[in-house]
Every structure is written in C-alpha cells, then in structure tokens.
Amino acid sequence: MRLPSPLVAGRLVKRYKRFLADVLLDDGREVTAHCANPGSMLGVAVEGAKVWLWEHGDRKRKLAFSWELVEIGGVLIPVNTTNPNRIVPEALDKGVIPELSGYGEIAREVKYGEGSRIDLLLSGGRRKKPCYVEIKNVHLSRTPGLAEFPDSVTKRGAKHLEELSRLADAKQARPVMLFVVQRADCRRFAPAADLDPAYAKALKSAASAGVELLCYDCEVTTSEVVLRKALEIDLETT
Structure with missing residues (x-):
C-alpha cells in the first residue's frame, strides 16, 4: 500500500481528543493534524517522537494535515488504523x-x-x-x-x-x-x-x-x- 504524499516530518507535541495531534514541523511551523486512530495509542503517541504528516491540500477538509507515521525506538509505525x-x-x-x-x-x-x-x-x-x-x-x-x-x-x-x-x-x-x-x-x-x-x-x-x-x-x-x-x-x- 502506497502512503500518501508528500509527507512532511516533525515532532509530536501532543495527541488529544482522540483524533487531533499537535506537531512541530521541521520547518518551524506548529500545526494540528487529524489522527485516524480511535484507540489509546499506548506506546505510539509519545511526545517528542519523530512523526510524518500528509499535507493533502484539500480545502474542503477542516485540517490540512493527517498524521501517517511515527518512529519509536528506530521503528517506523503507521498510525492510521484503516490501513x-x-x-x-x-x-x-x-x-x-x-x-x-x-x-x-x-x-x-x-x-x-x-x-x-x-x-x-x-x-x-x-x-x-x-x-x-x-x-x-x-x-x-x-x-x-x-x-x-x-x-x-x-x-x-x-x-x-x-x-x-x-x-x-x-x-x-x-x-x-x-x-x-x-x-x-x-x-x-x-x-x-x-x-x-x-x-x-x-x-x-x-x-x-x-x-x-x-x-x-x-x-x-x-x-x-x-x-x-x-x-x-x-x-x-x-
């Protein structure tokens, strides 16, 4: 399964309200991304972890970014539970x-x-x-x-x-x-x-x-x- 592109890298600030995540991008912007994961995300939603977001460019969507990947202990983990x-x-x-x-x-x-x-x-x-x-x-x-x-x-x-x-x-x-x-x-x-x-x-x-x-x-x-x-x-x- 191909992941959406382009992906932009950053660091997770926090995940909250189940479907939202604040991320500090590598370019200095802090953005709020949609999180397609209704679970607790135990061991995955680690503050400060490296993450990758998809900037989809769809103006009809409320949030411009979707959280796709996180790196924990050198291991890449997709967070979208529909994958x-x-x-x-x-x-x-x-x-x-x-x-x-x-x-x-x-x-x-x-x-x-x-x-x-x-x-x-x-x-x-x-x-x-x-x-x-x-x-x-x-x-x-x-x-x-x-x-x-x-x-x-x-x-x-x-x-x-x-x-x-x-x-x-x-x-x-x-x-x-x-x-x-x-x-x-x-x-x-x-x-x-x-x-x-x-x-x-x-x-x-x-x-x-x-x-x-x-x-x-x-x-x-x-x-x-x-x-x-x-x-x-x-x-x-x-």
Whole structure:
C-alpha cells in the first residue's frame, strides 16, 4: 500500500481528543493534524517522537494535515488504523497470505450476524466454503519482539469474535480473525490480557470454537506499507 504524499516530518507535541495531534514541523511551523486512530495509542503517541504528516491540500477538509507515521525506538509505525483494510486485499492479490488463497471473489463490508459487517468476504474459486475475514490493526509492543492487541478495552472487538464464533458453530462458513501488525520488529503476537481481559478471554474462546487466527507483520517505509510474513500467535501466556 502506497502512503500518501508528500509527507512532511516533525515532532509530536501532543495527541488529544482522540483524533487531533499537535506537531512541530521541521520547518518551524506548529500545526494540528487529524489522527485516524480511535484507540489509546499506548506506546505510539509519545511526545517528542519523530512523526510524518500528509499535507493533502484539500480545502474542503477542516485540517490540512493527517498524521501517517511515527518512529519509536528506530521503528517506523503507521498510525492510521484503516490501513490494514487496504493492505490485506493487496496482499491477497499478490498471494502473500497462503492461508487465504484459492478464492475467486472479494467483497468488502458485507452485513452479517447481528448488525455487524465483515471486513472481507472471500468466496468462489476452488474453496468450498465462503471465508469471513475480520481484520484488526496492531501497533502495540511493550515487550521486545511481542505484538499485542488491543491497546485499550474494545467491546466492539469482543463482539466481532462472538459473531465469528457463531459462524464457526454453524459450520457453513470459514471464520478468520486476521491481525495486521503495522511494524517490522515483532516475532510473535499475544492478546493484551492486562489491558482487556474480556477480549483475551473471547479470543481464546473463539479459537476453541473453530475461528482461525492469523497474524502478519508489515515492512514499513516512508513511502509504503506492505504485508510481509506470518507471526507466531501465543494464547497461553495471557
């Protein structure tokens, strides 16, 4: 996935009201940027960290800048939580996710369950059952090499796991939970049980019910984010 351009560098002054961030640009201007991340951004919204903003030039938008990247400990991390929904379809087209190969059609934001929408519905091809793929963005890493989700309590995330579990029970579709780690310094993934014990419990329950769990990391540069390789998933240490 190509990142928008041009990107301008600066330092994070503060992130506040969930969707706003003040940044001191390298050219001396202090600007307010839109932050497309509703989570806590634990370990990512670090004051003084180097960041990159997109100056989009759209006069119809209230803010002229959008926050795209942050560098933490030498690691580039995209902050936009909608990126994975673009990254995954591109990876499927390139055959980067062998577990999800063999389908002929991809539909997005399909209604299912009790008022939910699945991120991707894969169907057709040589596969017998349709595949419901829920995608979650991951950027939290508090222990070297370990990616974690969520970074705060997510009742919505637990609901998605319940919906996928019902699909597994019905045995008429293939439910998949796919975690996309938008960073390249992690080797394994685990739920952040101390931050949201209910979600960690729901994830274990979903896996036991037959929901497939996948996790992939990304190669990140200041110009693009590309799905890279599968990470080990650890549910036993939570």
